[in-house]
Amino acid sequence: MRFKDLRELTREDAGLYTKYYEESETELADACPNSRIAWNVGYHYRYAIIEDCFVPVSDGGVFTRPHFALPLGRLNPEKLNAIVEEMRLLFQEEGWPLRSMFIDESYVSLYDQVPGLQPVWIQNDDLSDYLYDAEKLRTLKGHSYRGKRNHINQFVRNYPAFEYRRIQKEDRETALKLVSNWCEEKQIDCMDPNQSDYLPIATLFDAWDFLQIRGGILFVDGQAGALGLGSLVHKDRAVMHFEKARDDYDGLFAVINKLVLMEEFPEAVMVNREEDMGIAGLREAKESYLPVRMIKKYEMTGK
Numbered sequence: 001m002r003f004k005d006l007r008e009l010t011r012e013d014a015g016l017y018t019k020y021y022e023e024s025e026t027e028l029a030d031a032c033p034n035s036r037i038a039w040n041v042g043y044h045y046r047y048a049i050i051e052d053c054f055v056p057v058s059d060g061g062v063f064t065r066p067h068f069a070l071p072l073g074r075l076n077p078e079k080l081n082a083i084v085e086e087m088r089l090l091f092q093e094e095g096w097p098l099r100s101m102f103i104d105e106s107y108v109s110l111y112d113q114v115p116g117l118q119p120v121w122i123q124n125d126d127l128s129d130y131l132y133d134a135e136k137l138r139t140l141k142g143h144s145y146r147g148k149r150n151h152i153n154q155f156v157r158n159y160p161a162f163e164y165r166r167i168q169k170e171d172r173e174t175a176l177k178l179v180s181n182w183c184e185e186k187q188i189d190c191m192d193p194n195q196s197d198y199l200p201i202a203t204l205f206d207a208w209d210f211l212q213i214r215g216g217i218l219f220v221d222g223q224a225g226a227l228g229l230g231s232l233v234h235k236d237r238a239v240m241h242f243e244k245a246r247d248d249y250d251g252l253f254a255v256i257n258k259l260v261l262m263e264e265f266p267e268a269v270m271v272n273r274e275e276d277m278g279i280a281g282l283r284e285a286k287e288s289y290l291p292v293r294m295i296k297k298y299e300m301t302g303k
Helices: 009-021 033-038 077-094 103-112 134-139 143-158 169-186 198-206 252-263 281-288
Strands: 046-050 055-057 067-069 099-105 118-124 129-133 164-167 212-218 225-235 237-245 270-272 292-297 297-301
Touching: 009 055, 009 067, 033 164, 033 198, 033 225, 033 237, 046 077, 055 077, 055 225, 077 103, 099 270, 129 134, 134 237, 134 270, 143 252, 164 252, 169 198, 169 212, 169 237, 198 237, 212 252, 237 252, 237 292
Parallel strands: 067 099, 237 270
Antiparallel strands: 046 055, 055 067, 099 297, 118 297, 129 270, 129 292, 164 212, 212 225, 225 237
């Protein structure tokens, strides 16, 4: 089996992918159907169904190195053993070192049980996901969130005519214009997924009919000022994949964060707001919302 022989992961596979994803116990935002389809512009995943598990395989794309992601489904040591044997053959054929990525801490012990694998583990806190109590972010009650409430109240006073509404497929161009303006202000290339999430967001809109996408868009002075796009997974967990807001309206991030959770994820118990990628400002912003815990993700190299 060669990489080119695997089936390319496309939006048409979203239903199949979601079936196996929901059977798994992964908490990682990277593995969510919306995220995996959207960011495949950079990962170039193909896949195989092995031992009734969905096995995504990447040649590294533009982001990383060749790897197979955590197999999705009802995984156990016997199934993983068989999957690793198939991956050994594929990676040998391609001349790639054996590597697996996007592995939850709870799955590490399964890899450790694979005969002869001799896994070497890497874990980087910059890539850990932030997990929050969703109700606390919906209400922002208490002294710890006073600054957030003040930002929101100031925004409401300054822009009382703002409009929030549920985002729809038809908002594609409006949303992408907001993102492209952001890219222009930051002087970065919108077409480079290493710099911008423009292409992943465009991909998400293009796959709208195949995915379960939730989100909102906020208008200020008649123009799009902020948006949030996410998904509900494992019945009661929200994952926020994309947020964008204009810099010239103070408080927009706090407002869109709160409103999207209130209006689009009322049933969510927890919310995953993804990683900070080691960016100091992003880390400070995520920590200011007081995460319940961090979700660690692991990378493995083996034989």
